[in-house]
Amino acid sequence: MNRALLSEIASLSAQHLELVLIAIAIASAMGLPLAIALTRRARVRRLAVGFANIAQTIPSLALFGFLVPFAGIGKTTAVVALCLYALLPILRNTLTGILGVDRAICESAAAMGMTGRQILWQVELPLAVPSIVAGVRIATVTTIGTATIAAAIGAGGLGVFIFRGISMFDRNTVLAGAIPAALLALAADEVLEWIERKLSPL
Amino acid sequence: MVYHRKVPAPALLEICDVSYAIGGRPVLRGVSLTVGEGETLVLLGRSGSGKTTLLKCVNGLVRPDAGEIRFEGRTIAREELIRSRRRMGYVIQDGGLFPHWTVEANVGLVPRLEGWAPEKVAGRVEELLRLVGLDPAEYRARYPRQLSGGQKQRVGIARALAAGPPLLLLDEPFAALDPITRYELQRQFLELRRQLGTAALFVTHDVREALMMATRIALLRDGAVELVATPEQFRAAQGAEARAFLAGLEGG
Numbered sequence: 001m002n003r004a005l006l007s008e009i010a011s012l013s014a015q016h017l018e019l020v021l022i023a024i025a026i027a028s029a030m031g032l033p034l035a036i037a038l039t040r041r042a043r044v045r046r047l048a049v050g051f052a053n054i055a056q057t058i059p060s061l062a063l064f065g066f067l068v069p070f071a072g073i074g075k076t077t078a079v080v081a082l083c084l085y086a087l088l089p090i091l092r093n094t095l096t097g098i099l100g101v102d103r104a105i106c107e108s109a110a111a112m113g114m115t116g117r118q119i120l121w122q123v124e125l126p127l128a129v130p131s132i133v134a135g136v137r138i139a140t141v142t143t144i145g146t147a148t149i150a151a152a153i154g155a156g157g158l159g160v161f162i163f164r165g166i167s168m169f170d171r172n173t174v175l176a177g178a179i180p181a182a183l184l185a186l187a188a189d190e191v192l193e194w195i196e197r198k199l200s201p202l
Numbered sequence: 203m204v205y206h207r208k209v210p211a212p213a214l215l216e217i218c219d220v221s222y223a224i225g226g227r228p229v230l231r232g233v234s235l236t237v238g239e240g241e242t243l244v245l246l247g248r249s250g251s252g253k254t255t256l257l258k259c260v261n262g263l264v265r266p267d268a269g270e271i272r273f274e275g276r277t278i279a280r281e282e283l284i285r286s287r288r289r290m291g292y293v294i295q296d297g298g299l300f301p302h303w304t305v306e307a308n309v310g311l312v313p314r315l316e317g318w319a320p321e322k323v324a325g326r327v328e329e330l331l332r333l334v335g336l337d338p339a340e341y342r343a344r345y346p347r348q349l350s351g352g353q354k355q356r357v358g359i360a361r362a363l364a365a366g367p368p369l370l371l372l373d374e375p376f377a378a379l380d381p382i383t384r385y386e387l388q389r390q391f392l393e394l395r396r397q398l399g400t401a402a403l404f405v406t407h408d409v410r411e412a413l414m415m416a417t418r419i420a421l422l423r424d425g426a427v428e429l430v431a432t433p434e435q436f437r438a439a440q441g442a443e444a445r446a447f448l449a450g451l452e453g454g
Contacts, residue, residue, distance in 0.1 A: 108298030111261050111371070112312055112361075113288035126302050201302035202347070 005176065009161075013180050016157035019075065019150055020143050020184075023082035028136060031087050035094035036120065045095065052088040060085065060146050064153050078147070078155030085146055086139035093135025097128030126201045133199055137192035144185040148177065158184075212275045213238050214369055214401050220259055220269030222252075222425075229255050230266065231426045237369065242395060242402040244412040246447065247422035253405045256422070257371050260403060261287050274368070288312050291362025291370040291400075295378050297354040299346040305331070305357050306342045312365040330360040333397075335390060352383035359391070363400065370402040376411065388414055409447040413437070421447070 038045040058066075063081050071077040101124050109119045125132075151159030161177025164170075213236035222230040230252045237243045245253040258264040260271055262283045271278050273286050292298075299308050309330055310323040318326070328338040334356040346354055355375060362370055376384045388411060395402065406412050412419050413433045421429040421436075423443045431439060437448065 104294060104296070104298050105300060107263055108292060108294060109300070111263060111287055111290075111292035113284050113286075113315055114311075115284060118315070123300060202345070 009158075009176060009180055012156065012158050012160055012177070013184065016144070016147055016159075016181065017184065019078055019082065019147050019155060019157050020140065020188075023079050023086055023143055023147075024136065024140050026079070027083045027086035027090055027139060030083070031090035031135075032094055032132070035091050036098065036125075038091075038095060039098045039124075049092065049095070052091055055084050056088045060149050061152065064149055068153055073154040075150075075155045077153055078150035078157075082143050082147055082150070086143050089138040089142070090132075090135045093138070094128065094132045097131025097135075098124050100131065101127045129199045129201060130196055133192065133196040137189060137196065140188045140192060141185045144181060144188060148181055212272075214241075214274065215260065215403065216270075216272040217256070217260070218270045218272070220256070220266045220271065222255060222259065222264060222266045222268075229425050230259070231424070232269070233422075233425070233427055234269075235420055235427065235430070237401050237403055239368070240395075240399045240401050241417045242404055242415055244404045244406060244416035244419045245422055246406060246409060246412040246419050248407060251422040252425035253407075253422050254373055255425075257373055257403060257405050261290050261292060261371060288316060288365060289367045289369065291359075291364075291367045293355075293358045293362045293370065293372045293375045295374045296351075297346070297358035299354055299357060299361070301346050303345075304342065305336075305344050305346075305349070308346070308357060309360045309364055311361060312367075316365055326364060327360075330364055331357075333363070333394065334360045336360075350383075351379050352387060355379065355387060359394070363394075363398070368401060370400055370404075372402060372404045374405055374407070377406070377408070384411075391415070409450055412447075413451075 034048070038048055060081065063084065064077065067077045067081055071080055105127075106119055106123060109123050114122070147157050148159035148162055150157050151163050158177040158181045162174050165173030165175070165177065215237040217233055217235045220230055220233045221228065233252075233256060235243065245256060247253045255264055259266045260273070260278075262278055274289070276282060276286075278286050300311075303311075306324070306327050309327045313323045313326055327342065331338040331341060336353065336356055341349075341353070341357075346357070349357065358375070362372075376387050379387065392415065394400075402415075404412075404415055406415075413436065416433055416436075419429075419431055419433060419436045420427055421431075421441075421444055428443050429436070429439055429441055431444075436444060439445070439448075
């Protein structure tokens with residue numbers, strides 16, 4: 001393998017990772033508070049989860065294409081689309097985590113004279129952490145895969161190799177994008193699994 | 203402590219004509235009861251008689267549809283709720299301990315909420331663990347999952363007593379324990395009550411436990427109070443529901 005290829009793999013991997021990290025950071029920053037707010041409102045919750053579910057079923061290539069007229073081509077559009085995909089697992093796992101905390105424990109906390117906010121921060125969120133981190137993990141791994149499509153709208157990343165390989169009928173070029181993307185996904189999975197274990201309250 | 207009592211002295215807890223329904227089905231029908239200082243009032247009844255719901259009305263986990271609850275002479279309203287709850291210890295069947303906190307953090311909860319200095323909280327935790335028969339050095343740093351059922355319940359009681367509340371609310375606290383441990387804890391609870399003089403509202407479906415723990419027994423049936431009696435009076439009661447409970451005693 002030549003030097004130029006290696007350095008291109010490295011720079012596109014970095015670009016890829018950047019897209020993913022920005023998308024996951026924004027999706028987490030939106031998804032966590034949204035989920036917390038939704039645990040307090042059952043009716044709105046069904047609507048929101050339904051909407052997120054539908055957003056998830058839109059084929060990613062179509063979504064990227066759909067956003068181009070509004071957001072133009074490039075990184076911003078890609079990040080917006082990736083965020084939408086990452087939002088659902090984060091939202092759903094945070095909800096499941098908080099709502100899954102034993103009601104008897106929350107009731108005890110209230111009965112001891114903890115305020116709603118104290119119960120949220122000291123009891124519900126710590127006990128929901130494993131589920132929340134699992135959501136971020138699922139979102140990250142799938143986003144690393146989906147982000148390859150970002151190249152179609154000029155956002156760069158490892159998808160550049162894949163699309164180039166397809167248009168040149170060159171399998172090796174496809175693999176130059178696909179293999180590093182798969183390795184990134186595996187590495188992210190490992191790292192986040194480790195974080196999940198470390199943060200587990202039990 | 204010196205009490206300057208007016209006559210008649212207001213009871214520590216007054217439950218006045220409390221009613222509550224879920225989806226049109228009445229759970230409590232006009233319940234009126236009082237708990238005096240240092241008294242243990244046992245709520246005895248079958249499953250579904252409304253005893254747990256009544257207990258939850260007292261600490262505001264359930265909001266009654268009608269009636270009033272006064273604690274320390276004050277109506278329990280929204281803004282008073284947090285203050286009142288910190289003056290009522292609460293113990294439930296499996297202890298309700300926070301699984302992600304150590305024994306020390308669990309027991310020290312209400313004192314911390316009340317803003318006690320950390321050294322004072324630590325001292326209090328030690329005192330309470332001794333009081334419920336757990337060696338602080340051995341148990342302080344443990345998590346609930348590292349405790350037996352009886353030990354969890356001891357910690358639950360220590361937590362409820364931590365800030366020195368005048369009233370304890372207990373919801374079948376010993377029901378899930380094996381008979382030997384249960385008897386041990388019942389005896390110890392009586393001893394604690396004698397030492398501390400804490401009043402208690404104690405929910406149970408076990409007539410033996412009711413007779414052992416109570417200064418007075420309130421028998422609940424279908425959400426209404428059927429009888430309020432001392433244990434001696436209760437043993438001699440003629441009502442059908444009281445006889446049904448007492449019949450359970452004769453076997454063993």
